[in-house]
Amino acid sequence: MSGNKMLQFVTVERKTPEKRTADVRTEDFGEIYREFAAERAAEQAGRCSQCGVPYCQTHCPLHNNIPDWLRLVAEGRLQEAYEVSQATNTFPEICGRICPQDRLCEGNCVIEQSGHGTVTIGAVEKYITDTAFENGWVPTIKPRRERTESVGIIGAGPGGLAAADMLRRAGVQVTVYDRYDRAGGLLTYGIPGFKLEKDVVxxxxxxxxxxxxxxxxxxxxxxxxxxxxxxxxxxxxxxxxGVYKTRDLGGKNADARGVVNAIDYLTVSNRKSFGDDVPAFDDGSLNAEGKRVVVIGGGDTAMDCVRTAIRQGAISVKCLYRRDKANMPGSQREVQNAEEEGVEFVWLTAPAGFEAGLQEAMEGGVAVSGVNVQKMRLGEPDATGRQAPELIEGADYVEKADLVVKALGFEPEELPTLWDKPDLQVTRWGTIKADFRTHETPLEGVYAVGDIVRGASLVVWAIRDGREAAEAILEKMTVADAPVIAAE
Incomplete structure (x- = not known):
C-alpha cells in the first residue's frame, strides 16, 4: 500500500509553494514563499522515485535521509518524518529556507536528470519542521544525565549553535560567547527576513x-x-x-560617504526589522529609500542587498557583476526573484573607483555620486575553469549612484592578533588550521568550525562542521572517565 504513495513523478507535475507576487512581497520583509498545505506536501513528496542511489542525499553536506522523510510525508506520517529529518540536521527548517537546493539536493535529483522536474525537497523539509513546532512535536532539550565537563563556543552562528545543540543533548555544560546582542550570527543579522523570518531563528x-x-x-x-x-x-x-571582514575594493573616492559594506547594510536593516533603535538607518546613511542604489558583486549576499534596497524604497537598484549571468556564483533562484522585483543586472562590468561630490562636506566629507564602471568581456578559463573577465579598453562610463553597497565576499579577521594568541595557527588565507575530520586545531582542546576554517561558505556546511566537532569532543569524554551528576 505504501508503495503506491511514491513514484508519482510521471503523472504529477513539480509544484513549488505559492510565491507572493513581486508587487505585494516588496512591500514588506516577510518570506516570499507560502507554506505547503498538507495535501500538496504529500503529493510533491510522493514524486520521489526512491532510487537506489539517492544523489540528493549524497550531494547534501549533511547527508540527510531525504528519500526516507519524503516517503513518510507522502504516507502522512509527519511526526516520524520530523524525527528522521532532525536526526541528521540540527536546523532543517532553516536549511529548507536558505540552502541553495538548486545546487545541492534538488540539482542532483534523479528525476530532474530524466526531465520530469526535481522533487521540491527544500519546501517539504521546511514544511516538516514548521508542522512539528506547530503540533508540539519538538521536545525541550533534556539530557538523560548531566556531565561536569563544559565546552565554550565562540560564535553563536549556525556552526556554533549546531555544536551547542549536540553537546547539550549529551549533558555537557555549554556556554556560547558572541559579540552581538542576539544569538544566531549570520542567520539573525546577515540574512534578510524575506528569506528567513527572524522568529524562526x-x-x-x-x-x-x-x-x-x-x-x-x-x-x-x-x-x-x-x-x-x-x-x-x-x-x-x-x-x-565566521568571517565578517569585507573584501576591500579601493580606488578613487572609496571612502566617500555612501560607499558601504554589505554586512553593515544588512545588519542595520535586520536590526530595524527587530524594532531596534538604529541611528545609521534613521539618518539615511544605511537606508536606500529615495536613492539610486548600486550593488557590486554576484553572490547570494549581493542578492540579499539588492532585494533589501527594493523593499526600502530605492528609486532604482542595479547590480554590477564582472561576468555574465551563467557564471554568477549566487543562486539562480535568487537572481530570478531579484529580477521579478525590479532589480536591473548590468553584466560584464567592474568598478574602477567612484565619483563623489562636495555638497555634503559639512556632514562628514564628500558623498558618492556615481561608480566608474569598466566594461568587460570573458576570455580564456582561469584556474577555476571559469572564463576570466578581461577589460575592454575605452568602454568606461559612470553609473550614477547615491548609495553603493560592496558585496564582494568576506575574509577572516586576524584572530591571532585580535586575541593575542600568536600560536593559534592560520593558513595563508587567514583561516584557522583544523583537522578536516575532528576539527581540532594544533592547540590542545581547541576546535574550529564553519567559515573561519572554510572561508565564506554555506550555512549547511557550518552546521555539518559544528555537529562533527561536537561528536569528536564527545568521543574524548568517555562515560568511564567522566564524572556524572544527576539531572534535576
Missing part, C-alpha cells in the same frame, strides 16, 4: 536557552574576555566566529 535560540545552553552576549573576545580565560574555564573550546 529566535525559536531555536529559545529552545537552546531553555535546554540549558548559557549565552554570554555582547561579549567581544579580546576585549571583554581573553581567549586564554575562556580556555581556562572549559574542557574544550570551539571557535565558530
Amino acid at each position: 529566535m525559536r531555536r535560540n529559545d529552545q537552546l536557552a531553555e535546554g540549558g545552553v548559557e549565552f554570554v552576549l555582547n561579549c567581544e573576545v579580546g576585549r571583554d574576555i581573553t581567549f586564554d580565560e575562556i580556555r581556562q574555564k572549559h574542557n574544550a573550546v570551539i571557535v565558530a566566529t
